[in-house]
Amino acid sequence: MSAIPLSMIGLSEASTQIPKLLEPAGHSCTKRAEDLKARIDDLRVQLREAEEELEREESRIPAIGDFVRCPLTGFFGQVTKVTPRPHSRPWVEILLYLGEDLPGHAQIDLFGNWELIDRPGQAAL
Structure with missing residues (x-):
């Protein structure tokens, strides 16, 4: 089978709407998936901060009265x-x-x- 050129049927390349099967990297299919990814990123930041705070607390020198x-x-x-x-x-x-x-x-x-x-x-x- 041969393809029919778009110019023969009166359509220009700019006016065609060809669906894309692959989305750009990092793009989610749904709003919920994007929200969940953002939530995961926020939780990772909070976890990193909590781990740093825990390390400081565990390594601190006791004061008199502790x-x-x-x-x-x-x-x-x-x-x-x-x-x-x-x-x-x-x-x-x-x-x-x-x-x-x-x-x-x-x-x-x-x-x-x-x-x-x-x-x-x-x-x-």
Whole structure:
């Protein structure tokens, strides 16, 4: 079969509406798909920001008055002294936490083995 030239039937190339099967790259077929892609992009940005904030929180040095816990022993208490060290985690001294109205009676060094925790009794709030 041979194709009939458009000029023979009176149509110019500019006036023809030839449907395209392939859309340009990155173009969605529906508005909903475009909205979902935009939502995914926004959530990725929020996730990246949350991960950066989490990294800062997990790596921050405790201040006097913060609560920390020793993952090995389970001892926890309020920080009374922080000794910075140049090439590793700071050493932390705590006053053991016995209860809301019971002050600790002993101070112990956790050295570099500690993690920040919320104030006891505050986690449920």
